[in-house]
Amino acid sequence: MNGRPRLHRPEPERTEPLRHWSTLYRTSESWNPRDTGGAGDGAADAASPPSDAWSDVVADGVAVGYRVIEEQIRQGQRVAEQISGASYGPAAMSGDVREASERLVRFSADLVALWMDFVNSTLANGDLLRGLAAAWTPPAAAAAPSPTSYGAATAVAIEVQSARPVRVSVEFKPGVGARPLATHALRALAADLPPLDDVAFVAERDGAAPVLRLRVPDGQPGGVYSGVVLDAQSGEPLGTITARLSA
Amino acid sequence: MATAFELTRPEHHGRYHVTVYVPGWRLGGKGASGRGPAGRIEEHGFHVWLGFYENAFALLRQCYAERNRDGRPRRFADWREAFIPSPHIGLADRNADGSWAAFMAEFPVGDGLPGDPLSAGNPYTVTAYLWRTAALLRTLLQAVQARGAAPAPDSADRPLSVAALLDAITRLLRYGALATLAGMIEAAALLERVAGAQSRFPDSVLLSLLDAIGGGARRQLEELTERDDELRRLWEVIDIVLATMRGIIRDGLASDPRGFDAIDDVDCRDWLRQHGAAPRSLDSTFVRGLHALAFAHIDGDFARPSLAAGAALRGSLRMFFTYRGALFWKMQAGMGDVVFAPFYEVLRRRGVSFRFFHRVEQLRLADAAALAPGERPYVTALEIDVQAEVRGGGEYQPLVDVQGLPCWPSRPDYAQLVDGDRLAREGRDFESFWDRRRETRRTLRVGEDFDFVVLAVGVGAVPHLCADILARDQRWRDMVAHVRTTATQAFQLWLREPLSALGWQQPLASLSGFAQPFDTWADMAHLIPEETWCEAPGAIVYFCSVLPEAPGPFDEHYQARRDAEVRDNAVRFLQRDMRHFWPGAVGASGFRWELLADPSGTAANGAGPERFATQFWKANVNPSDRYTLALPGSARYRISPLDNSYDNLTVAGDWTNCGHNTGCVESAVISGRLAAHAIAQSPPLEDIIGYDHP
Secondary structure: OOOOOOOOOOOOOOOOOOOOOOHOOOOHHOOOOOOOOOHHHHHHHHHOHHHHHHHHHHHHHHHHHHHHHHHHHHHHHHHHHHHOOOOOHHHHHHHHHHHHHHHHOOOOHHHHHHHHHHHHHHOOOOOHHHHHHHHHOHHHHHHHHHHHOOOOOOOOOOOEEOOOEEEEEEEOOOOOOOEEEEOOEEEOOOOOOOEEEOOOEEEOOOOOOOOOEOOOOOOOOEEEEEEEEOOOOOOOOEEEEEEEOOO | OHHHHHOOOOHOOOOOOOOEEEOOOOHHHOEEEEEOOHHOOEOOOOOOOOOOOHHHHHHHHHHHHHHHHHHHOOOOHHHHHEEEEEEEEEEEEEOOOOEEEEEEEEEOOOOOOOOOOOOOOOOOHHHHHHHHHHHHHHHHHHHHHHOOOOOOOOOOOOOHHHHHHHHHHHHHHHHHHHHOOOHHHHHHHHHHHHHHOOOOOOOOHHHHHHHHHOOOHHHHEEEEEEEEHHHHHHHHHHHHHHHHHHHHOOOOOOOOOOHHHOOOOEEEEHHHHHHOOHHHHHHHHHHHHHHHOOOOOOOHOOOOOOOOHHHHHHHHHHHHOOOOEEEEEEEEEHHHHHHHHHHHHHHHHHHEEEOOOOOEEEEEEEEHHHHOEEEEEEEEEEEEEEEEEEHHHHHOOOOOOOOOOEEEOOOOOHHHOOHHHHHHHOOOOOOOOOOOOEEEEEEEEOOOEEOOOEEEOOOOHHHHOOOHHHHHOHHHHHHHHHOOOOEEEEEEEEOOHHHHHHHHOOOOOOEEOOOOOOEEEEEEEEHHHHHOOOOOEEEEEEEEEEEOOOOOOOOHHHHHHHHHHHHHHHHHHHHHHHHHHHHHHEEEEEOOOHEEEEOOOOOOOOOHHHHHHHHHHHHEEEEEEEEOOOOOOOOHOOOOOOOOOOOOOOEOOOOOOOOOOOHHHHHHHHHHHHHHHHOOOOOOOOOOOOOOOO
């Protein structure tokens, strides 16, 4: 070398593309090149959209998602389970038509799973949780949220059967009174992990707090599993369940 | 080129001085082209730019705009003169009687032009893709219905009563509407309505309807598809589309933080099978065509198709649903003429230096023992073979003028080279990896001759150039072991008669999924005016495919042996297979070789198969020219241009982890832009279109 100090590459901000669904809400204009005054000026400016707009979009998305869930849970999933159940043997039909029919009819069940995944992803993200809270908060309250807005409003007992440590929490949206509760399987963010499907709310006796019973299979992979608390009569979403299972 | 273009943007105020070292006499690597006899265009293969190549088109458009600022009149001043939309895409498929048929589609004009600013909704979301997939399904069903089926009665407002529903199903069956897939889907929609309100009906009604549809429709469907090849092909596409939608939803790809990478360890056919695609659909021409487009055959073996599901899905969705203008864009001249010559001119104007006939032999790392604590390894020297030196010590002038267009020649200009006559006599093949002859060797040293290195070779060349890195770095060893490539083969025909006279009536079509060993061919008649024949040919046709691996010896004659193999393949293929689409090209004794146009204008080349010698063919077997595969489980071994394991080295090419991990121009450009970002932090990652993509 001639004594000139060797130049170094800058530290990369990241080395992978963002593939997470959060790019769902990226505006198309954000792909377009910006006028940058000089080299490197653009990177710092390329931040997320303004948080208010972001929250609004997420809030809208989550609200729509829950409406889809309500409708689909009441109709699609129940019927789909019946169709694929023992009362009707898929072997009665075979070939392309059977496959296509099954696919079409079961589509609603798949949509439920899609939205469950969507919600699970939302719950795993702090920024998105704020958007979720905004969706549930009346506009006036959203401007000055109460510190207790996220607090539990309903008492629930929790019974867990698990060979490994697991931390379970149930959170309700504000204003939820005593209602009959229901839930579906708890799912992990990673789609390849099996859901925790042995979970249910049980009413021990009249007037007593409902009991959330969760059984964790021995071979269940560790991770964070979450699901939705539903009004057992109306299907309205009331809150969330989160189970953090040690590896 | 993309990296050089980014690093030398005026916004950098000359901060980066770029020197390009390239073997031989032209730029472009796998995309290089040359002008041969009669000014004919000779390519490495059949190149099209897809309508979703947003980064590639954007940079090219910027390049053209900058080139035009000198105010000089020139041909192809507007990039739209240099590319023509090519919406006619076809798939070849065997009919039940063993003959081949073309399954043609004209893709509608997409909004805007590639490289335009994006203005309406982020197209790169799984949700957007799902909706567009559903729309495609509806279009396909409409195509089926257009084949003569009676329109199915509208059921949307029919009251939900047992009698009405049974009547509807019965009517559908009676009038034969279920004989079409559209009718079947409509019946299924009715079924969904029943299912949605099933509490009002006994289960037996639901099951009766299912039985009615399953029993009646399937029989009629099978009869139809067995006697109607086109309907069968449509059904196969519908089946694939349904499996794709189902797979996206069931695998939770919309919310998976890995995006489509979540299924990249699985082969795309296995993935479709898992989600219900019928075996017949998996072997359909549609799936074969996708494999052909991606040269997705291990070791060039047609019996070993392999394509990662994630890469296939991402590529397919982007290709079909985010294209702008046209699905395919063909170039109005050679890729070298339309792409690399303008970039060369603009980069030269910006002060970039080009060192032709410079073949990089080794990247040398600094001694690990000499690194300071915490100091990352770095490239300390580049060993370069100089294949030829330029007379007078100046810079080689690589372009020639063809009808006012700066073009790359197919042969070097020996007159510019020291001892050019001798080099020509010796038959030096400057572009053959196996011709190791050189005039001298240079060693460039860090801090003296360079600061940063952008390794922009094909991945096949990495093992030959990076011995130091491979000796030390398991990640790089894994990368070269798992990111595999395939050789390809190509040939071009200039025919004395137009294809319409030979029995082919499709306008400027591109066809894939055809007979091996050349499963893809394209009508390139639009290039005829660009060449300088005394007697213009009636047609130009390009063919390409994978080339199976062959044993060595890997000596200086290896390229010539593989070229001869391609020639023999082409002759056999023309003799045996083209009669299916060009019946007029076949006489009593096989292919009419006299159809081949001879640029020499003489009859000296005979009228038999030997006349094929007047055409152009090529085996792309150079390590750097091989096509990068997207095999299941391989993406995780790719290394990003942003990776800074080596302090002054970055990589660029369609083999890197660039977000769109398939072998194509767009991937190479994205990668090149990432490499520029790695050095200059510009362009911002958010500006690299589609880098952040599910």
